[in-house]
Amino acid sequence: MNLPEQLSLSISLQDDATFSNFWVSPSNQIPLKALSLFCQGEGDLSLLLWGFGGCGLTHLLQACSHQSRLPVAYLPLKDALDLDPNDVCANLERASLVCVDDIETLAGNAQWELAFFHLYNRLRDNGHRLLMASHTNPAAIPLALPDLHSRLLGSVVYRVDNLSQEEKIDALQMRAKVRGIKISADVARFIIKRAPKRMKKMFTILEQLDGASLRLQKKLSVRLAKQILDDDA
Amino acid sequence: MSDSIWERCSQQLHGELSAQLFNTWIRPLSVDTEQGAGLNLLAPNRFVLDWVSDRYLRRIEEIVAQDQKGSALCPVTIRVSAKRQSASQFRRDPATLRGQVSQPAVFGTHEPLNGNESFDSTHDLNAANNFKSHNSYDSNTANSGGIKSTNNSNDNTNNAYDANYGNSGYGHHSEAPQDGSKVFRPSAEQLSLTSPSDAQINASHFTASQMGHGHHLSAEHYSHNTFGGEQSAPITTNEQPLNNSEPYQIPLDSHSGHSDRRPYEQQGFRSDTPHPQTVGKRLEKQDIEGGLAHRSHLNTGFTFKSFVEGKSNQLGLAAATQVAENPGGSYNPLFIYGGVGLGKTHLMHAVGNALLQRKPNAKIVYLHSERFVADMVKALQLNAINDFKRYYRSVDALLIDDIQFFAGKERSQEEFFHTFNALLEGGQQIILTCDRYPKEINGLEERLKSRFGWGLTVAIEPPELETRVAILKTKADQAQMILPNDAAFFIAQRIRSNVRELEGTLKRVMAHSQFTAKPITIDLVREALKDLLALQDRLVSIDNIQRVVAEYYKIKVSDLHSKRRSRSVARPRQVAMYLAKDLTNHSLPEIGESFGGRDHTTVLHACRKIKELLEEDADIAEDVKNLLRTLTT
Numbered sequence: 001m002n003l004p005e006q007l008s009l010s011i012s013l014q015d016d017a018t019f020s021n022f023w024v025s026p027s028n029q030i031p032l033k034a035l036s037l038f039c040q041g042e043g044d045l046s047l048l049l050w051g052f053g054g055c056g057l058t059h060l061l062q063a064c065s066h067q068s069r070l071p072v073a074y075l076p077l078k079d080a081l082d083l084d085p086n087d088v089c090a091n092l093e094r095a096s097l098v099c100v101d102d103i104e105t106l107a108g109n110a111q112w113e114l115a116f117f118h119l120y121n122r123l124r125d126n127g128h129r130l131l132m133a134s135h136t137n138p139a140a141i142p143l144a145l146p147d148l149h150s151r152l153l154g155s156v157v158y159r160v161d162n163l164s165q166e167e168k169i170d171a172l173q174m175r176a177k178v179r180g181i182k183i184s185a186d187v188a189r190f191i192i193k194r195a196p197k198r199m200k201k202m203f204t205i206l207e208q209l210d211g212a213s214l215r216l217q218k219k220l221s222v223r224l225a226k227q228i229l230d231d232d233a
Numbered sequence: 234m235s236d237s238i239w240e241r242c243s244q245q246l247h248g249e250l251s252a253q254l255f256n257t258w259i260r261p262l263s264v265d266t267e268q269g270a271g272l273n274l275l276a277p278n279r280f281v282l283d284w285v286s287d288r289y290l291r292r293i294e295e296i297v298a299q300d301q302k303g304s305a306l307c308p309v310t311i312r313v314s315a316k317r318q319s320a321s322q323f324r325r326d327p328a329t330l331r332g333q334v335s336q337p338a339v340f341g342t343h344e345p346l347n348g349n350e351s352f353d354s355t356h357d358l359n360a361a362n363n364f365k366s367h368n369s370y371d372s373n374t375a376n377s378g379g380i381k382s383t384n385n386s387n388d389n390t391n392n393a394y395d396a397n398y399g400n401s402g403y404g405h406h407s408e409a410p411q412d413g414s415k416v417f418r419p420s421a422e423q424l425s426l427t428s429p430s431d432a433q434i435n436a437s438h439f440t441a442s443q444m445g446h447g448h449h450l451s452a453e454h455y456s457h458n459t460f461g462g463e464q465s466a467p468i469t470t471n472e473q474p475l476n477n478s479e480p481y482q483i484p485l486d487s488h489s490g491h492s493d494r495r496p497y498e499q500q501g502f503r504s505d506t507p508h509p510q511t512v513g514k515r516l517e518k519q520d521i522e523g524g525l526a527h528r529s530h531l532n533t534g535f536t537f538k539s540f541v542e543g544k545s546n547q548l549g550l551a552a553a554t555q556v557a558e559n560p561g562g563s564y565n566p567l568f569i570y571g572g573v574g575l576g577k578t579h580l581m582h583a584v585g586n587a588l589l590q591r592k593p594n595a596k597i598v599y600l601h602s603e604r605f606v607a608d609m610v611k612a613l614q615l616n617a618i619n620d621f622k623r624y625y626r627s628v629d630a631l632l633i634d635d636i637q638f639f640a641g642k643e644r645s646q647e648e649f650f651h652t653f654n655a656l657l658e659g660g661q662q663i664i665l666t667c668d669r670y671p672k673e674i675n676g677l678e679e680r681l682k683s684r685f686g687w688g689l690t691v692a693i694e695p696p697e698l699e700t701r702v703a704i705l706k707t708k709a710d711q712a713q714m715i716l717p718n719d720a721a722f723f724i725a726q727r728i729r730s731n732v733r734e735l736e737g738t739l740k741r742v743m744a745h746s747q748f749t750a751k752p753i754t755i756d757l758v759r760e761a762l763k764d765l766l767a768l769q770d771r772l773v774s775i776d777n778i779q780r781v782v783a784e785y786y787k788i789k790v791s792d793l794h795s796k797r798r799s800r801s802v803a804r805p806r807q808v809a810m811y812l813a814k815d816l817t818n819h820s821l822p823e824i825g826e827s828f829g830g831r832d833h834t835t836v837l838h839a840c841r842k843i844k845e846l847l848e849e850d851a852d853i854a855e856d857v858k859n860l861l862r863t864l865t866t
């Protein structure tokens with residue numbers, strides 16, 4: 001049997017995109033709970049998470065891909081749109097779980113809308129699962145194919161909220177703890193200031209600081225952080 | 234003369250009924266010109282007959298009476314036409330028909346058999362190549378999705394299609410008529426000549442078509458059909474592509490008709506002779522059946538029991554129930570059409586499940602039209618088209634979803650056409666769903682469109698509020714959740730588009746209740762559907778309703794507020810009030826206030842008036858439908 005075992009395209013999963021290092025804000029408890037049940041094979045066959053950029057959808061989808069013991073496919077549509085949709089979607093339904101990121105980018109691409117619609121149906125027919133992430137409200141994605149739109153909205157839909165400033169501090173501290181270091185709220189604030197919008201950038205800076213402080217054998221303070229980043233620039 | 238009376242009459246009805254009702258009930262009626270005085274209508278089957286007699290006959294009589302004012306009385310009669318007996322036209326001599334009833338096996342023993350033999354001998358040449366080509370195809374497609382596959386042997390392709398099939402011996406069917414629809418059109422004259430009763434017609438139809446039907450039709454179009462037209466992308470990604478740029482003749486076996494269903498022994502082969510066909514079958518088994526293995530599975534959750542009936546779908550439900558009780562009978566095919574997410578697929582599965590319950594070993598095949606196309610392309614590549622045909626023709630019931638995706642796929646239509654005919658002749662049930670009325674599917678061959686209307690065509694419409702509430706209550710019950718009426722109404726008011734979205738929304742609400750361990754209330758629904766409602770609220774404020782309505786009727790918003798009472802303004806105003814009442818939670822006085830400070834009784838009157846007009850005036854109904862769509866996405 002040709003079971004798809006790994007994902008593809010030029011994209012690979014980030015090793016550190018897991019559930020254990022995803023900080024869950026109070027308002028995201030329910031979507032995360034739903035996602036966790038979904039990954040265990042419970043409930044409806046399709047789940048759609050949506051939220052604005054930086055809320056962690058890609059992280060969550062990759063975390064699901066990591067966690068699943070069954071054949072899983074991860075498909076970031078943004079990077080796949082230039083490829084032939086029939087090529088990309090062919091046989092994907094053999095995977096027990098397909099995680100599709102950026103579904104809002106389907107809009108206006110008739111070929112992709114149709115191919116994705118068929119993929120949805122094939123997955124259903126096979127009893128396999130589909131996890132989708134959208135960066136706009138799915139009800140507002142201007143899809144040309146009503147059949148597809150209704151299937152998206154017929155999925156169980158959850159909104160994942162972006163983190164507030166305070167929550168970002170918590171998230172950074174938690175991420176640091178996972179790496180085995182402890183950072184103060186001040187350091188966290190400093191990092192957030194350096195990467196105001198992008199959560200991913202925030203975590204990259206944290207990694208950078210962690211590495212440097214380890215090399216320098218110094219505790220990570222705001223002063224040190226500033227020094228490291230300025231030196232680097 | 235009765236033709237023109239009917240034309241005027243149906244025009245009148247067209248104005249009075251919604252498009253769907255008209256399409257379902259009035260359009261299938263035809264005039265029997267052979268009968269005596271009066272207007273004698275023919276209904277395609279008993280179902281339509283009963284329904285029309287029940288609900289529309291009186292109105293038809295009224296219109297006809299009006300039309301014939303002054304002249305002699307014109308009685309209206311209606312009876313079942315024997316439309317599906319049209320295949321009787323294939324027989325060259327109508328007089329021989331009855332004689333053939335008892336000789337169903339005439340077909341397999343002469344001319345077509347020669348075709349078989351020549352085909353199968355070429356098939357033999359191909360058998361060895363088959364394996365390699367399908368193997369490489371498979372591994373390539375598995376990879377193309379960016380999935381690592383373990384099977385990667387890709388060193389052989391098959392370029393020999395045309396060489397092997399160029400002379401497969403079906404050229405002698407050139408006598409086949411080019412215009413299939415013409416051939417199949419029923420003639421009332423012939424029917425009344427040869428078919429005094431329904432049952433008798435069916436019997437004669439069956440054998441008559443077995444006589445000559447299959448090989449007549451099969452010759453059509455094949456010579457100019459090319460493979461490339463519908464090739465799906467995976468094939469083109471093949472590193473060593475199959476030779477698909479060359480137009481090649483479709484490997485059509487001349488026994489492509491129903492003779493396929495018969496075992497080879499009956500066709501003149503002895504079972505102990507090793508037959509190329511069986512070799513072929515073994516080779517492609519893993520691939521074809523890999524595709525088949527998952528396709529016949531009906532969704533066991535989609536039953537009649539779990540289907541919630543309402544005004545919008547009772548017709549579809551009634552028809553599906555009929556089919557489940559009498560598969561392959563006179564409602565063949567059952568054609569269910571309607572917008573997305575309204576339960577077409579559910580009904581289809583419900584019939585399948587009911588059939589299985591009655592006959593557990595029945596072969597019920599459900600698939601999406603895309604699957605049919607993909608399987609056919611694959612079968613062509615593997616030279617397994619015979620197995621493909623045989624498979625589809627061996628089923629007890631064939632359920633194909635979303636048939637509109639056949640549009641523009643000529644080769645699939647061709648193949649489906651033959652399958653369709655074979656099944657119909659064999660008395661096997663066909664159920665199709667589509668997003669529109671058959672005649673309105675662009676890119677679909679006429680002969681298919683007309684066949685789709687041979688059985689029973691029913692529409693499913695979007696559920697009205699009461700049905701939506703009933704659906705929510707039922708689904709909550711099934712999930713053993715308590716959904717209070719007010720919460721159910723709240724959801725049903727907000728999610729109007731279709732059942733699928735309604736159910737998706739309910740699942741979300743129920744999950745929210747479970748996760749938070751709180752009972753379902755309006756507040757909880759609001760909380761659970763926050764993002765959805767926020768988006769909607771932007772759309773369905775009274776202000777926005779007025780804007781949208783004014784724009785739709787090409788008047789000014791200020792006209793809606795004004796005291797003007799001319800029809801051109803008053804009607805849109807009433808529509809806007811009706812929508813405001815229907816879509817928002819504002820009270821009647823509040824709504825009146827927003828329309829130039831009008832009294833709440835004015836709003837009440839407007840709502841009643843529009844409700845009334847929705848039933849009577851097709852234009853208003855259309856307007857409201859369009860406006861609702863704009864306002865609720």
